[in-house]
Amino acid sequence: MSTDIPDIVIGRLPIYLRALNQLARQGQEITSSRELGQLLGISSAQIRKDLSHFGGFGKQGTGYHVEILRKKLEQILNVDTEWSIVVVGAGHIGHALAHYGGFVNRGFRVVAVFDNDLDKIGKKIDGFKIQPMEDIDDFIDKHHIKLAMVAVPAEYAQDVANKLIEHGVRGILNYAPITINVPDGIYVQYIDPVAELQHMTFYLSS
Amino acid sequence: MSTDIPDIVIGRLPIYLRALNQLARQGQEITSSRELGQLLGISSAQIRKDLSHFGGFGKQGTGYHVEILRKKLEQILNVDTEWSIVVVGAGHIGHALAHYGGFVNRGFRVVAVFDNDLDKIGKKIDGFKIQPMEDIDDFIDKHHIKLAMVAVPAEYAQDVANKLIEHGVRGILNYAPITINVPDGIYVQYIDPVAELQHMTFYLSS
DNA sequence: TAGATTGTTAATCGATTAACAATC
DNA sequence: TAGATTGTTAATCGATTAACAATC
Structure with a gap:
């Protein structure tokens, strides 16, 4: 299914959907482009x-x-069904992701957490038993996982991404403060709070 | 200090800086626009x-x-000195932010964590004692805090932002999945993993 | 010098905005 | 009907790219 819709437009759709969810929660039935x-x-x-x-x-x-409009945007963004996601890295960020309540009803569900630290493996996060990295290949294969959130130290992020992609992951949300290189047809988005803060401090004379 | 430099350019500078930090760590002394x-x-x-x-x-x-170039970008982005940041909300995200090692050497330092939950106040996160929300006004005033990370439930985010701004905060990194409205001269950036994931799932036929 | 890469200008490309006919 | 707001076209605005003189 091809697309000639600008990526910048796609990037705004989740924002519209977020606003519509808010209006729906408030019980509002009708809105306008002006109000949005x-x-x-x-x-x-x-x-x-x-x-x-x-x-x-x-x-x-x-x-x-x-x-x-809400339902329509959910369909367009392919979040009218729920995607299973794995979390790689069981540090503080991985923990926060495993616990995050914001995935519910927005199209995603964390289904597993992986780490290579022997001290962490087997421990539980919010009902998930932390699994060893060596099991991730089979897990992704078996459950046809297409999405992953990577919260490992920067120096491992590229290797982790490579492994995930090799086993069929198509989209990676990368929390490591490093740009990772991926083949065509694989999507990466970055969460880097420091980059966002630096964007703001440019405008703030210290 | 005014600027007619496009905001989209400013947004890329932290990415360049991140790449340069990486090259520096690897001991590389020279790079080119082609390599970057x-x-x-x-x-x-x-x-x-x-x-x-x-x-x-x-x-x-x-x-x-x-x-x-690294030093120059740090100056341009105003991160050649360290900014103090407060974290509002001591849930899992707030915890992750208080522990986050990625601020070091990138221009930021978490100096306090606030919450209004009596069960959390007084407890320690990574050396910070969680402080009650009622103390945040004085804290921001006293320490001239300009930056905050907001990790509270969506329904409180706007109120928290209002209070922060009233006391002189100029930049907010908002982890609540909601758009907040702020006056001119106040900067907001959003961290919404779900929006990023939805951006990717558009391209993935489920 | 010869080779390489910058900084910058002009051309192209794409995104945003303004405006309004259509119509609920 | 009168008022309001969409969907769309054309105009404007801005960002990216190509190309190359300057020069290390």
């Missing part, structure tokens, strides 16, 4: 343009039905 | 163009001296 835009600090024109890549989900004069 | 580009999956022209906004840091025919 104000909520998110984005122009209404951009929101309409972005959505128009996928069809017309609104009604002239009225706006968007929150629940309909 | 390959490392990061960015065109060499873009790297040269981005850097040229701030001056000429390279030598024709040779490239860039890693350590010089």
